[in-house]
Amino acid sequence: MHGLMMDLPLTIASLIEHADRYHGDTEIVSRRIEDGTIHRTTYRDVHARARRLAAALRGLGVEATTRVGTLAWNGYRHFELYYAVSGIGAVCHTINPRLFPEQIAYIVGHADDQVVCFDLTFLPLVEKLAPHCPGVKHWVAMTDRAHMPASALPLQCFEDLIDAHPDGVEWPALDERSASSLCYTSGTTGNPKGVLYSHRSTVLHAYGACLPDALNLSARDVVLPVVPMFHVNAWGLPYSAPLVGAKLVFPGAALDGASLVELFEAEGVTTSAGVPTIWLGLLAHMKAQGLRFGALKRTVIGGSACPPAMIRTFEDDYGVQVLHAWGMTEMSPLGTVNTFKQRQLALDKTARDAIQNKQGRPIYGVDMKIVGDDGAELPRDGQAFGDLLVRGPWICASYFKGEGGDPLRDGWFPTGDVATLDADGFMQITDRSKDVIKSGGEWISSIDLENTAVAHPDVAEAAVIGVAHPKWDERPLLLVVRKPGATLGREEMLAFFEGKVAKWWLPDDVVFVDALPHTATGKLLKTKLREDYGHWKLPTA
Ligand code: AMP
Numbered sequence: 001m002h003g004l005m006m007d008l009p010l011t012i013a014s015l016i017e018h019a020d021r022y023h024g025d026t027e028i029v030s031r032r033i034e035d036g037t038i039h040r041t042t043y044r045d046v047h048a049r050a051r052r053l054a055a056a057l058r059g060l061g062v063e064a065t066t067r068v069g070t071l072a073w074n075g076y077r078h079f080e081l082y083y084a085v086s087g088i089g090a091v092c093h094t095i096n097p098r099l100f101p102e103q104i105a106y107i108v109g110h111a112d113d114q115v116v117c118f119d120l121t122f123l124p125l126v127e128k129l130a131p132h133c134p135g136v137k138h139w140v141a142m143t144d145r146a147h148m149p150a151s152a153l154p155l156q157c158f159e160d161l162i163d164a165h166p167d168g169v170e171w172p173a174l175d176e177r178s179a180s181s182l183c184y185t186s187g188t189t190g191n192p193k194g195v196l197y198s199h200r201s202t203v204l205h206a207y208g209a210c211l212p213d214a215l216n217l218s219a220r221d222v223v224l225p226v227v228p229m230f231h232v233n234a235w236g237l238p239y240s241a242p243l244v245g246a247k248l249v250f251p252g253a254a255l256d257g258a259s260l261v262e263l264f265e266a267e268g269v270t271t272s273a274g275v276p277t278i279w280l281g282l283l284a285h286m287k288a289q290g291l292r293f294g295a296l297k298r299t300v301i302g303g304s305a306c307p308p309a310m311i312r313t314f315e316d317d318y319g320v321q322v323l324h325a326w327g328m329t330e331m332s333p334l335g336t337v338n339t340f341k342q343r344q345l346a347l348d349k350t351a352r353d354a355i356q357n358k359q360g361r362p363i364y365g366v367d368m369k370i371v372g373d374d375g376a377e378l379p380r381d382g383q384a385f386g387d388l389l390v391r392g393p394w395i396c397a398s399y400f401k402g403e404g405g406d407p408l409r410d411g412w413f414p415t416g417d418v419a420t421l422d423a424d425g426f427m428q429i430t431d432r433s434k435d436v437i438k439s440g441g442e443w444i445s446s447i448d449l450e451n452t453a454v455a456h457p458d459v460a461e462a463a464v465i466g467v468a469h470p471k472w473d474e475r476p477l478l479l480v481v482r483k484p485g486a487t488l489g490r491e492e493m494l495a496f497f498e499g500k501v502a503k504w505w506l507p508d509d510v511v512f513v514d515a516l517p518h519t520a521t522g523k524l525l526k527t528k529l530r531e532d533y534g535h536w537k538l539p540t541a
């Protein structure tokens with residue numbers, strides 16, 4: 001016997017319809033790409049313009065399932081595209097402009113993008129790409145007539161398209177399982193693979209993300225996603241914010257500490273989100289200028305391990321709660337968020353800090369387990385570590401066009417991370433399985449060593465890789481970027497580890513470098529480090 005409840009589909013257009021109807025006056029603030037000035041609109045106007053943009057896209061030949069690419073920063077026009085494209089059943093393909101042009105051309109071709117909309121910053125990139133993207137029928141510059149650039153390419157003007165369509169579409173009825181958006185993994189090896197989200201997976205993820213023990217979003221929040229809208233849909237915030245009616249603030253192209261802090265303060269931002277590297281710049285600016293946050297209550301940090309020292313600075317020095325979160329492109333992306341349980345509040349600070357250094361516990365909708373090499377499940381005791389597997393309604397079941405074959409193991413998605421799970425459900429990443437250092441049959445966590453190194457006041461950033469060793473197979477090599485003006489040396493750095501990690505974990509050598517390489521989403525690019533330093537001659541070898 002079926003229940004007798006309405007079977008309304010969970011669609012992306014329903015999110016912006018809700019925001020229009022119940023939070024119509026709530027503001028969407030953006031730093032303009034054209035000149036850095038501030039642009040203000042509302043959910044009501046975004047919805048109206050998204051419907052007109054959808055009509056314009058149909059005029060360009062976009063139909064259900066057509067892929068529409070974006071090369072754009074976080075801003076209101078990108079936000080309007082999220083709804084216009086998915087709203088008519090087409091697929092919004094957010095492209096990471098920081099990838100190499102060859103990778104982008106590959107992605108555009110693989111996705112079969114028919115239209116690509118881009119911010120003016122990316123015109124030189126688009127001109128380079130166009131000859132290698134013969135399938136793209138229209139390149140749309142996301143600006144108005146007055147700012148249209150001169151180009152040998154025939155370009156469409158975003159605002160002209162909207163102006164030419166005074167009547168917006170009525171959102172069509174869609175199957176909630178239909179594809180809504182596409183994001184390629186940042187893949188450090190091989191070609192990127194496409195993760196194809198559905199309306200249902202996106203709306204369920206947006207619901208889950210708002211929960212108090214997840215990102216804790218409400219109509220009283222002002223949310224500034226620093227995480228780009230091309231990095232797993234800005235972790236779903238452009239969907240979660242309209243769901244609860246939170247004000248949104250988009251930083252455009254200005255992601256330096258000073259520009260961000262200015263926007264935080266001017267708009268009363270309560271919640272933000274981004275990868276650890278972005279907060280390094282922001283915290284350095286705050287400290288140098290002796291600034292305080294006026295309204296910021298919490299910030300979500302994920303994408304790579306958040307160093308405990310950064311959590312402590314935010315919480316103890318600035319009174320800002322850190323929501324350490326873990327996820328991946330294949331998980332829409334949220335898997336775990338670190339918030340305390342009632343019982344843990346009574347623990348002393350040291351014990352609470354130790355819990356907070358973990359990646360957190362699953363939100364409803366994500367199930368996880370760890371398994372050993374034989375595939376057998378390992379105990380949830382906070383000690384045993386193994387391959388982390390996940391499943392849930394917003395987790396990838398297969399890559400776009402079946403790339404790479406069936407990724408699942410008995411219905412579970414292997415994350416490629418190695419982790420522990422404790423009895424309270426808290427997960428801690430030991431390492432990416434490719435990054436863990438295998439020394440004499442035991443494993444050393446590169447993340448633990450990096451977290452320890454960056455706790456030193458002279459260290460700006462640190463990376464640890466395994467280097468071949470004749471006796472132990474691999475031993476850890478530490479690469480350090482000193483803070484400006486710091487004189488930290490090898491011996492002092494190594495001495496800092498004593499008492500903080502097991503003796504046999506101590507790095508065998510330290511190399512001081514000017515900068516470390518990062519991936520297009522701001523993670524340490526360990527493949528490059530292994531290329532450059534994998535044959536480093538260790539003094540212990
Ligand atoms: P991506 O799909 O590019 O977002 O990358 C996902 C991967 O980033 C995960 O599988 C982890 O290896 C890593 N990652 C994400 N968040 C964290 C975190 N909080 N701590 C450690 N690693 C993380």
